[in-house]
Amino acid sequence: MGTRQIGRADTAHHHPHVVRALSGTWRWQCDCGGASCRTALAQVSWREAVIGALNHATCLAP
Template structure:
């Protein structure tokens, strides 16, 4: 059986997009970064923000 090994990219951020308890869209990252919680953003706006964050180099 072939085993697949996943190489984690540690150089970039990996945010995830999700719905909040209030039904709003948001993104969070394991680095502690997150989308603005006070603005009501569309799914598309949050996805673009998350993609921009993912292109930055992790410290």
């Protein structure tokens, strides 16, 4: 029987960034695929998007 490696995403290097949507609201997205809600009903301010991005980065960090 051999040793099996489990592939895990590198959680120490999540760098989400905040971008302005075409509708004029803000959202965050990360290279890992994580992102804030992108529906038309979600009206997110810049401050809320930054807080969501920071939460994403800190929740995944080891």
